[in-house]
Amino acid sequence: NAGVTQTPKFQVLKTGQSMTLQCAQDMNHEYMSWYRQDPGMGLRLIHYSVGAGITDQGEVPNGYNVSRSTTEDFPLRLLSAAPSQTSVYFCASSDGNTIYFGEGSWLTVV
């Protein structure tokens, strides 16, 4: 059972570099979202999608882009990485009741 798969698990970036965090789910869920988790805080919503071709901003969208070309995939792009984007990133998908989280991606920007 794959569930929600995130890659990479760990990444170190230099300031100004760009990268894409990948997220894929095999449960045919319409809802997918990206969160970031910083020390001492709960998760905060970055972007979300209610279906292929539909995305919207969450609480902390600045510096991130998303797209949803298929139901399965919801990549998160960092356009020009900044140290403030050092965080743990979680992708989630939902069947309308239960929300399933990926294993997380640990990102460090130096």
Place this chain on the structure above:
Amino acid sequence: ELKVEQNPLFLSMQEGKNYTIYCNYSTTSDRLYWYRQDPGKSLESLFVLLSNGAVKQEGRLMASLDTKARLSTLHITAAVHDLSATYFCAVATGANSKLTFGKGITLSVRP
């Protein structure tokens, strides 16, 4: 703006005793989630509470939801070391994928 509050941020529990932790939220919602997170790990779903008065139990944990008071409680019966973790509540608004999280409560069970 929806706010979700969990207090305290850290709770030291004695093995064998009962405890209750609380989750308050500021605007109307009828879907509340409880998650457990171990250090360096992802979130493990504990409970999904979908309506006023909902009560769910799993092992030593029991969660309830009072939508009128905008309050959820997580009751721990006879704490054991394995329950040491951080517990988050999260409230759903609008589309189900949009969750607002509390800051979490770190529970530590001591002998």
